[in-house]
Each structure stands twice: as C-alpha cells, then as structure tokens.
Amino acid sequence: MAPTLPANRAASAGDTGRMSDIPARPAHYDLDSLLAVAVGVFNERGYDGTSMEDLARASGITKSSFYHHIEGKEQLLRLALERALAGLFAVTAETGAGSGRAIDRLEYVLRREVAVLADELPYVALLLRIRGNTGTEQWALEQRRTFDRFVSGLVAEAAADGDLRSDVDPALVARLIFGMINSMVEWLRPDRHRAGEIADAVVRIGLDGLRP
Numbered sequence: 001m002a003p004t005l006p007a008n009r010a011a012s013a014g015d016t017g018r019m020s021d022i023p024a025r026p027a028h029y030d031l032d033s034l035l036a037v038a039v040g041v042f043n044e045r046g047y048d049g050t051s052m053e054d055l056a057r058a059s060g061i062t063k064s065s066f067y068h069h070i071e072g073k074e075q076l077l078r079l080a081l082e083r084a085l086a087g088l089f090a091v092t093a094e095t096g097a098g099s100g101r102a103i104d105r106l107e108y109v110l111r112r113e114v115a116v117l118a119d120e121l122p123y124v125a126l127l128l129r130i131r132g133n134t135g136t137e138q139w140a141l142e143q144r145r146t147f148d149r150f151v152s153g154l155v156a157e158a159a160a161d162g163d164l165r166s167d168v169d170p171a172l173v174a175r176l177i178f179g180m181i182n183s184m185v186e187w188l189r190p191d192r193h194r195a196g197e198i199a200d201a202v203v204r205i206g207l208d209g210l211r212p
Helices: 031-045 052-059 073-092 102-119 121-129 135-160 170-182 195-206
Strands: none
Touching (some): 031 052, 031 073, 031 121, 073 135, 102 170
C-alpha cells in the first residue's frame, strides 16, 4: 500500500539537499520551511549525525522554538520520507502504469520516476541514504521493497509477453535500472539537465538492450 502523503509539502523542486543548497532562512517559520532546511542538513551530515542543535542553527531559530513545530527530528525524517515515497507510489496508480502492454507500462513508470526524482530531489536523496537504524527508516526501506516488487512484476510480465529477454532475473533488471535512475541524486543539476532527456537515455540504455 502506498504511504499517505503528508499534509505539509516542503522544499521546492530543484533543491539538491547539499548543505550549500539548504533553503534560505525564511522570514516566517512553519513546518514546511523547517522541513526543507532539515532535509538539507540530513543529506549533508547524515540523519544520525544531525542533532536538534544543528537543525536549529541551520534554521536560525532556537531549539525551543523548533519544538513548537515538531516533536523531534524523527518526525521530520518521517515527513520527509513520506513525501519521497508518496511521489514514487503515486506513479504506480496513474493510468499509464496500469493499462496497456507491460512493456509500455514499464517504460511509463521509468520515465515518470525520473521526473519524480528530479522534482523531489533532496527528499528522494534522503530516502536512498537511510540505513534502517530507526523504526522510521525500517518502515521506509520496506516501502522501497514494495515498490521494487511492483517494478519487478512489470519486468516479468513484459518478458512473459515476449517484449523483453526472459533469461535475466526480473528483480535484477529492476535493481540495475533503478540503480541508474537513483544515481541522479549524486550528479543531477536541474539548471543543466532536463528530466525528459534523462528519461530518454534511461529507456534506451535500460530497456533496448533487454529487447529480444
């Protein structure tokens, strides 16, 4: 089941999650703006290496003021991971992912996931860097496994239809293709790269070599 999208949306598309790209301190603080700052700090320092003092300092407010908005840093982590996962799972419910030949649905999902990663870059980057050290991280990793199974199912169905090679494990195909997509969090610069061009390359590299 797809995770529930949190009521509060945070960073704008194009934030990279590096410390140098932490959003500027806003004149008015709300949960959205604090979450955007927190995701930048988590990506720079690592979740385990980030303290509430670090988050307060990056936001330019006192720690006690921070606690007026959240219960603790794990709540921020949960909201950030929910945002990333909600974007990924929303694609699986779209018409293009649910109707037509499996190969067409698979290509649709790959293209849309490139777009989601580009739009939610710092949040997806955080999702990809967690290690399962907290209950929230373990939950998110299980959600990622659910998504991986969905994609593997599309690969297997496309192979059964004769549209992809059947001599490669579908789960391995899914991991390799999404490893390529997920690498975007390390090098994507929204001012230099277009998501559509990246999606075209992913399809050519990831699918064309698998066609019978």
